[in-house]
Amino acid sequence: MSKTRRDFLKIAGMSALGLGCSALPAAAADPGHAPRKAAQGPAPGTLPDNALTATHWAMVIFTRRIKGPEHFDHIINACHQYHNVPEIPGHKDEIKWIWTDSFNHTFPEKETHFLAQDLEMMDFLLLCNHCENPPCVRVCPTKATFQRDHDGIVIMDMHRCIGCRFCMAACPYGARSFNFANPRPYIDGAKLNPDYPTRMRGVVEKCNFCAERLAKGQMPACVEASEGAMLFGDLDDPNSEVRKALRENFSIRRKTTLGTQPSVYYII
Amino acid sequence: MLEKALKGSPGYWIWLLVLGGIASIGMLAYVVQLNMGLTVTGMSRDVSWGFYIAQLTYLVGVAASAVMLVLPAYFHHYKAFKKIIILGEFLAIASVAMCILFVTVDLGQPQRLFNVVLHPTPNSVLFWDMVVLNVYMFLNLFIGWVTLESERNRVAPPHWLKYFIYLSIIWAFSIHTVTAFLYAGLPGRHYWLTAIMAARFLASAFASGPAILLLLVFLLQKITEFRAGDKAINTVATIITYAMCVNIFFYLLEIFTAYYSGIPGHQHPITYLFSGLHGFDQWVPYMWVAVAGAALSLVLLIPAKIRYNHTVLPYALGLLVLATYIDKGIGLIVGGFTPTPFETVTEYVPTIPELMITVGVYAIGALILTVLWKVALEVKRDLGTIGEKPEDVEKLYVSKL
Numbered sequence: 001m002s003k004t005r006r007d008f009l010k011i012a013g014m015s016a017l018g019l020g021c022s023a024l025p026a027a028a029a030d031p032g033h034a035p036r037k038a039a040q041g042p043a044p045g046t047l048p049d050n051a052l053t054a055t056h057w058a059m060v061i062f063t064r065r066i067k068g069p070e071h072f073d074h075i076i077n078a079c080h081q082y083h084n085v086p087e088i089p090g091h092k093d094e095i096k097w098i099w100t101d102s103f104n105h106t107f108p109e110k111e112t113h114f115l116a117q118d119l120e121m122m123d124f125l126l127l128c129n130h131c132e133n134p135p136c137v138r139v140c141p142t143k144a145t146f147q148r149d150h151d152g153i154v155i156m157d158m159h160r161c162i163g164c165r166f167c168m169a170a171c172p173y174g175a176r177s178f179n180f181a182n183p184r185p186y187i188d189g190a191k192l193n194p195d196y197p198t199r200m201r202g203v204v205e206k207c208n209f210c211a212e213r214l215a216k217g218q219m220p221a222c223v224e225a226s227e228g229a230m231l232f233g234d235l236d237d238p239n240s241e242v243r244k245a246l247r248e249n250f251s252i253r254r255k256t257t258l259g260t261q262p263s264v265y266y267i268i
Numbered sequence: 269m270l271e272k273a274l275k276g277s278p279g280y281w282i283w284l285l286v287l288g289g290i291a292s293i294g295m296l297a298y299v300v301q302l303n304m305g306l307t308v309t310g311m312s313r314d315v316s317w318g319f320y321i322a323q324l325t326y327l328v329g330v331a332a333s334a335v336m337l338v339l340p341a342y343f344h345h346y347k348a349f350k351k352i353i354i355l356g357e358f359l360a361i362a363s364v365a366m367c368i369l370f371v372t373v374d375l376g377q378p379q380r381l382f383n384v385v386l387h388p389t390p391n392s393v394l395f396w397d398m399v400v401l402n403v404y405m406f407l408n409l410f411i412g413w414v415t416l417e418s419e420r421n422r423v424a425p426p427h428w429l430k431y432f433i434y435l436s437i438i439w440a441f442s443i444h445t446v447t448a449f450l451y452a453g454l455p456g457r458h459y460w461l462t463a464i465m466a467a468r469f470l471a472s473a474f475a476s477g478p479a480i481l482l483l484l485v486f487l488l489q490k491i492t493e494f495r496a497g498d499k500a501i502n503t504v505a506t507i508i509t510y511a512m513c514v515n516i517f518f519y520l521l522e523i524f525t526a527y528y529s530g531i532p533g534h535q536h537p538i539t540y541l542f543s544g545l546h547g548f549d550q551w552v553p554y555m556w557v558a559v560a561g562a563a564l565s566l567v568l569l570i571p572a573k574i575r576y577n578h579t580v581l582p583y584a585l586g587l588l589v590l591a592t593y594i595d596k597g598i599g600l601i602v603g604g605f606t607p608t609p610f611e612t613v614t615e616y617v618p619t620i621p622e623l624m625i626t627v628g629v630y631a632i633g634a635l636i637l638t639v640l641w642k643v644a645l646e647v648k649r650d651l652g653t654i655g656e657k658p659e660d661v662e663k664l665y666v667s668k669l
Contacts (some may be wrong), residue, residue, distance in 0.1 A: 091614070105610035109533075135455050141394035142383040160383055163306075163376020166394050168316035172456025174609035178316060178376065181307035201305035202376025226320040255609075258455040 042150045054234030056098040056132075056152045057209055058219075058263040060245045061125055063248070067227035072123060078225035079207070085196045086179075086186035095177040097207040098222055106266075109255055119180040119268065125230075128175040128207035129254060129262030130154045136167035137177065145204070149220050152208045152263065163202040172258050176206045235263065269417060272646035279641065281361075281568045286423070287635045294628010297621045298373055306376055308621040314614035319598075320374035320623050323629070325362045326597035327370070329473035333481035334360035334408055335440035336474055336507055342433050351653075352485065357412035358640035359481055364405040364443075366633035367463035373625055392448045400442045403584045406522075407436040420647045442625040444469040451604060457536035459603040462525075468518045469596075476592040478504050479585040484637075486582050493655045494645055502576050505585075508510040509569040512588055516562060519595070537603040540613065548613040551602055551639040558594035 005019035042053065054160040066072060066248045071105075079085070079098045086092050102164075104111050107124075122149045143162035147154045159267050168176045196212065199205055220223075225234045233240035242265070245251075251265040291581040311318040334356040340346040341353055372378050389395045412430055451457070453466035462468075482504055485496050485606050526534035539545055541555045565625040567586035569575050575584070607613055618626075648654040 091314075094305050094313055101610060105612065108609075108611040111611070138391050139399070139454070141388050141392040142380075142387045144383070150414050160375060160387065162380045162383055164374065164394060165311075165316040165376070165380075166392070168313075169457070169605075170454045171300075172454075172609055174314065178314055178375075179305065180309075180311070182303040222476065226513075242391075255456065260455065265404070 003136065012030075035140050047215055049216070050180045051212045052217055054151050054237065056235040056238075056263065057130065057214075057233035058233065058242050059127075059209070059223070060231040060242045060251065060267060062229045062231070062245075062249075062267045063122060063124055064268075065226075066123075066268065069123070071226075071229070072125070075225045075230070076100070078221045080209075081191055081220040082193055082210075082213075083196050084193055085205075086198075087185035087188075088181075088183070088186045089239075091178040095179065095183065095205065097177070097205070098125060100124060101126055101165065107252065107254060109257060110252070117145055124266065125222075126173070126175070127264065128154065128209070129173055129258075129260070129264045130207075130209055131263065132261035133259060135170040135260060139166045139170040141166065148211075151169065153211050155208050155211055156203075156205055158199055158203045158205065161203040163204065165204065167204055172260065173262075176204050178204050193267045269647060271460075272643045275646075276642065279579075280638075282297050284638065287631045287638065290631035291628050291635065294631060297624035297628065301621060301625065302372070302378075303321045306374075308619060310616055310617045310619045310622060312616070314608040315602070315616040317374070317601055317605070318616055319618040319626055320370045321625060322597045323599045324367045324370040324374075325447065325600060326476070327367045327633075328443055329469065329592070329596065330358040330477045330480050331363040331367070331404065331443060332440060332470075332473035332477035332489075333363075334477075335437055336478045336504070337481075338433060338440075342430070343437070346384050346491075346503070348503060352481075352500055353650075354412055354416055354644045355485065355488075355641060356478075356481055357408045358644060359414075359484065359637060360408045360440075361640060362404055362411070362478075362637040364408075365402050365636055366629055367401055368405075369629045369632060370626075372377075372550050373629065375611065378566060380401050391454065392488045395447050397590060400439065402444050404436070404439050407432060407439060411436055416644060419651065423653070428476060434492065444473050448467035451536050451600070456609060457601070457604045457668075458533045459606075460576050462522060464518055464521065466499055468515065468522075471511055471518055472592050472596050475515050476596075477590055478508050478511075479588050479592075479602050482508070483582060483589070486578075488641070488645075488663050492645060494648070495655050496579070499575075501578065503579075505569065505575050505581060508585070508588065509566070509575060511568060512562070512569065512592075515592070516566070516654045524653045533598055536607050536611075541599055544605065546613050548606075548615050550615055550617070551599065557601060558599070561591035562595075565591060580649060 016107070031066055046052065048144055051103075076096075076098055080096070081086070083097060086095055101113060102121060102126060103119045105128055120167055127166045130153055132152060134147055136145050137154060141159050141164065144157045144185075145154065145167050146157065163178070165178055168178060179201050184198055184200075187198060210218070210222075213220060220230075220232055231241045231245050233242040233244060237243065244268065246265060249267045251267045253262045253265055256262070309320075334353075337356040338351045340411055341349040372381060375381060384395055384398055411429065415425050448466035448469040451460035454460055483500060484638070485494075488494050489496065514641065517615055520530045523538065526538055536545055540548065543549065544552055565584045565587035568580055569588070574580055575639055600615060605614075605616070645654060
């Protein structure tokens, strides 16, 4: 009996030692997490080869090139249809990624009582500005809304979002929408896009600069539908379309005094 | 000591059952909200926080009831407070529990609540608010329980407890400061973007927290043989008066800065609250009731003769609580979200399910408070000190030893 117990303990000890040793190579092989910088680009293997990349995605909106309300609707529908944005009636629970509003509402800090008549009648596109210093990312308690280091896009991880709506309170541009109710009944089944997931009740959503389309080498849906009224490119690249447009035209941004550094430029 | 809560008069059990019933109704309303989403509330895209966060904001202030007794008693050896400290600490526990419940019912995805813990985000004030609130609740529970246990066993509390008490005094300031930072650091919200937001939170807390505690103590003295002692009540009333003066002073500083500077962005939220903006004015009567209540409460509290009249004092405190509740519990949220980032006005009204859930959470808080205070009072009853003046409590230990 005692001999059997001694043999068992011997085998058990050797097994434990073996298990311990097997953990060492894995630990030693781990190179650790190198600090990620914007200039380094995306981590290897995270984006397809044909993905569009930049160090600072930005958008330029030529309001003067918008042909009329139908053109606005075309642009808005392109975005909302692609991303299965529900069409909820009424203002209270409404969800929108891109929409239009008047000059005084879009640029309230540039308000003037004697606005030029053409500006008075103009509508302007509003969407998430994808700020360089996004307050929404700063306040999110779970990092559900985060900014990609390599290109500055502010994205939502809706599976992590707890629905506290702190980001909505923090956003000074009103760019964020909350799913107050189940959004799926409000999506037209005939127009459902299987390429992009529908959301669920209780999470925040907003424009993501079509990050999933950029990963496939495509331009944002609104830019494609705008027929040249919206430009999208790398703000850090002096040869990009957006830099060219900004060199040749005067542009304004929303609420620049807040220091958020919006990445959406408006050319009136 | 928890067994003390298991024996009581029929009135005690009826009260618990009533509170349990109210909490159950609130729970049912919450189940509806859980299934349908926050669409049952009055919140919207433009006013994304509402009544729940308003209650959190106010109840963090009520939790100050503990520190306004603990600080004079332990830092300055003010013995008149010794008897009611335990009540303040237990009220703080119930208040913080309600704060946490209100945050939870406000979440769109409460089942993911632990993402705040699983993905700690030091940049987010909400993360720190969760930390400071939970630690403060457990600090008060720990200190209150150890103190009560020592009192029950007729011994002095352990020596090392002193350091936890000092920690809880400093920590109390942190729960108000961090909750104020939820609002103070957001760009574009002019009503909240002020450096003295945390100071205003503290002043409002030190006025309303002890005021609610005193009101509950008066109620306790009416329905039980517990006596807090006139000296203690008078001193707390004095503290409340000074805190309310400072609170109103801070608010007037805000008014001056907004209107003297003439900056429209700073003026619009206050204009909306007190006279309406773009034709929307549903909160104007409430704000003026708050102003009148605050002024009248100070008229009754500032003269010492009236303040120490315990027949008038409850009414003065009630007015003070009403004024601070309207200002901090409703006006702060509504004012911060008005006007919207587009300079429009979207009005917010709490809905009936929202109010039912709110009453349900308050019932749970009252349940917690009832049980804790029941334990505290039964311990004092056993010791024979329930009706005695605080100054005589010290002798009891000497004579027993």
